[in-house]
Amino acid sequence: MNVKHWTTCALLLLLPASLQAGEVSVAVAANFSAPMKVIAEQFQVATGHRAILSFGSSGKFYAQIKNGAPYQVFLSADQAKPQALANDGMVVSGSRFTYALGALALWSADKNLIDESAAVLKTGNFRKLAIANPRLAPYGNAALETLDALGLRTALSASLVRGENIAQAYQFVGSGNAELGFVALSQVWQDGEIRQGSGWKVPGDLHSPIRQDAVLLLKGRRSAAAGALLAFLKSEQARDVIKRFGYRTPERQG
């Protein structure tokens, strides 16, 4: 290799990161993992940037980000944690937006248990009803609100078992340990219908909306890839994926 090549190499290394295909590390709420994997692939094809995804509970991510975790973008399962991070000064101001609205489903692994009117909730023909912990998970809170709206909360409170998050509520039902449970529609939804077992799409007016917010974190403020990812999440292509997985997307802003 001659001197000229060496110079070229050195110059390439000195190029600002923003001009190269970059990487962005993203903390993703567990309920959004399936659509996010698809979106990350499309994002790489469209922009050349690579999104490195970590999945987990929003509460854990909150604590980790506050204590210096290297995430650049945070897709929360709720609005409270991004807001709290903003209050802590960990967020690029004005970057917060709703990327998806979660939908709730009553689901059973038994394909005959739940009909279109979810009559089984009233007959009480089951021992355990799984929900996500309402204190920790917005889907758990929405499940309780739904039981309230149906006037069944008191009657069913002795049957409730709580998973630490919506993934565990799903596992309790999937393994048959709870006959039925409230899960995220995205967990059981595929191509416009319940994937297996039986289920009931909970009407959105029975609970307050499950708004899931994204923010650009301070560690991502200089990253072109992080900015591009947030823009891509608002694109028509990403919104299609989000809807395909049983979420609603927010009204177009501006």
Next chain:
Amino acid sequence: MGFSDADLTAIWLTVKLASVVTILLLIIGTPIAWWLTRTRSKWKGPVNAVVALPLILPPSVLGFYLLVAMGPNGPLGALTQSLGLGTLPFTFAGLVVASIIYSLPFVVQPIHNAMEALGRQPLEVAATLRAGPWDTFFHVVLPLAKPGFISAAVLGFAHTVGEFGVVLMIGGNIPGETKVISEQIYDHDEALDYAQAHWLAGAMVVFAFVVLAVLYSFNRRGSQTGVVGGY
């Protein structure tokens, strides 16, 4: 501030769970330890390995398999259902079964070590004095292996108090039934209620330190008088 009512419920439940589990484990663990001490069977290695498995396996593996095995479609679940007991996940009894498996090595190993350390001599002496096997066991082995039993009881109790992952996976977080201290701390922590979490978490650190400090000073005294306590 201090402990809330929910915290106190969790503390009481944890103490109850750990007490029940420790008593059952001493009853189950003693014959296993004795067999491991006396046997020349080729099964000694494999049985030792099974007893020690929970030391190595992550709680996610134990919790996952217990949930499946104790569920309505699993072998344990089929058994409990045919006995009219229903299924075990989300119940106190389920936590007891899971904790027994999870804490087994912490009870069996100290007892086993203490029995091994006795050697053959006391048993042979007892035999020449015409003591029967049961007589020997209760009047020679048990008293001489006492430090091992104390270590086993303390470790079994403490380890059950410190259990988290398995309970998280099969408990269902029911107050007064399956929501133990570690779950309660996790709840506070995930709900960003760090002040409440600190109270319980701090208490756990103090508890663990005191237990281990007492155990180690006790064991040092034991070894000075020539009795090996295992840990």
